[in-house]
Amino acid sequence: MIPRELYMKQIRPFIDQDVIKVLTGVRRSGKSVLLSLIQEELKSRGVSPSQFVRFNFESFSNEKFKTAASLYEELMDRISHTDQRVYFFFDEIQEVKDWEKCINSLRVDCDCDIYITGSNAKLLAGELATYLGGRYVEIRVMPFSFGEYMTAQKQKNSRLSLSESFQNYLVFGGMPFLTNLSGQADSSLQYLKDIYNSILLKDVIQRHNFRNTDQVERIIRYLVSNIGQPFSAASIAKYMKNEGRKISRESILEYLKACEEAFLIEKVPREDLVGKKLLTVNEKYYLTDHGFREALFGSNQRDIGQVLENIVCLELRRRGFEVHVGKAGDREVDFTASRSGRKLYIQVAYLLASPETIEREFAVLESIPDNYPKLVLSMDEIDFSRNGIIHKNIRDFLLEDVI
Incomplete structure (x- = not known):
């Protein structure tokens, strides 16, 4: 197992505390492995595996x-013979009808510590919040960062160079299982297509009872092919109309929301850096794993600028930043990232290949009148830093505090 310290550091303070540990994230992002890592942590603290109950x-x-009733009855029967603390681990708990009633009853009725995973953001909505009254903590689990991908490569004694490893990551993304396929293109793409189809069918279409499945698929494919571009319901409706398909803005927003809840896409709002306010139009969307884009269109290398932007956006969210797209007058800053009073401004480019490109990427950051750190990230090996704006190679940025 790959030691996913980014998440274990978040989980450790809550072990044996009276809060439900809720691991959420897209299917196959490694939530089940994290449950196993938690069990290993508990065993290192002297907890016996006989105290574990996992479903x-x-x-x-x-x-x-x-x-809820059948699960509660089974669990109480299993633990009736012990007076030791019990550790419950429930994978994909959203499959259990009224599961929150069972979880809350366990917390109240027995000496236990509870860990659950789920593949839908609505896991923590409504009933759960009511039943648990704030007695839960959510840990969002994402596919491998590039740092975790490199850790997996080292564990498997990969002979690939750093550059070759990044090339594989750039194309196929960070779904943990892919490290077992050693970069085999056909197998990797088939695996990614299967996950994508499973998310689309189970977590989007079936969960929300969408009847016009072709319409849903077309809108999502349009979004996936245009990651990092400003979107509005009106612009998507116009595109669909040009395709000879009429659809309401309300339906589009409903489909996009369902994809967000399934952790397939990430919405990034826009922020006016001058007026200091959030803008409600032309948000951007990124994929939770850019490998899905390669599986659908096979164009990650061709559209490398978009994919690099996607990778940086998700890396910032992994690190706990709140991410926005910045608007400075009539120009755009790729990302503003805020965390605990700290703020970063970031521009992402493939290569700073001309004076015009350098000027475009640096000038917008130079126009922002505050002293927060400003970064330009690209694949260049030469340092183009100027006027207090730091230029970094994107691989170096992704591996900060990792290796």
Whole structure:
């Protein structure tokens, strides 16, 4: 198992505390492995594996426990013989009807510590918040960062250079299982297509009972092919109309929201850096894993600028930053990132290949009248830093505090 310290550091303070640990994230991003890593952590603290009770609700063997009542009855029967603290681990808990009632009852009725995973953002909405009254902590789990990808490569004694490893990551993304396929293109793409289709079918279409599946798929594919571009419901409706398909703005917003809840896409709002306010139009969307784009269109290398932008956006969110797209007058800053009073401005480019490109990327940052750090990230090996604006190679940025 790859030691995912980014997440374990967030989880450790809450082990054996009276809060439900909720791991959320896109399917196959490594939530189940994290449950195993937590179990290893507990064993290192002297907890016996006999104190663990684990259910994976994607397994048909647990089909009969997919109601709150049946699950609660089974669990209470299993722990009736022990007076030790019990550690419950529930994978894909959203498959259990009224699961939040069972989880809350366990917390109240027995000496236990509870960990759950789910692949939908609505896991923490409504009923759960009501039942638990704030007694939970959410840890958002994402596919491998480039740093984690390199850790996995080292663990498997990969002979690829740093540059070759980044090339693979750039194309296929960070879904953890892909490290087992050693860069085999056909197998990797098939795996990514299968995950994408599973998310689309189970977490978007079936969960929300969307009837016009072709319409949903077309809108998502349009979005995926244009990651990092400003979007509005009106612009998508116009595109669909040009395709000879009429659709309301309300339906578009409903589809996009469902994809966000399934952690397939990430919405990044726009921020006016002069007026210091959020803008409600022309947000940008990025993929939770850019490998899906390669699986659908095979164009990550061709559209490398968009993909690099996607990678940086997700890396900032992994590091706990709140991310916006900045608007400075009539110019745009790729990302403004805020965390604990700290702020960064970031421009992302493939190569600073001409004086015009250098001027474009640096000038917009130079126009911002504050002293927060400003970065330009690109694939260049030469340092183009100027006027207090730091230029970094994007690989170096992604591996900061990692290796």
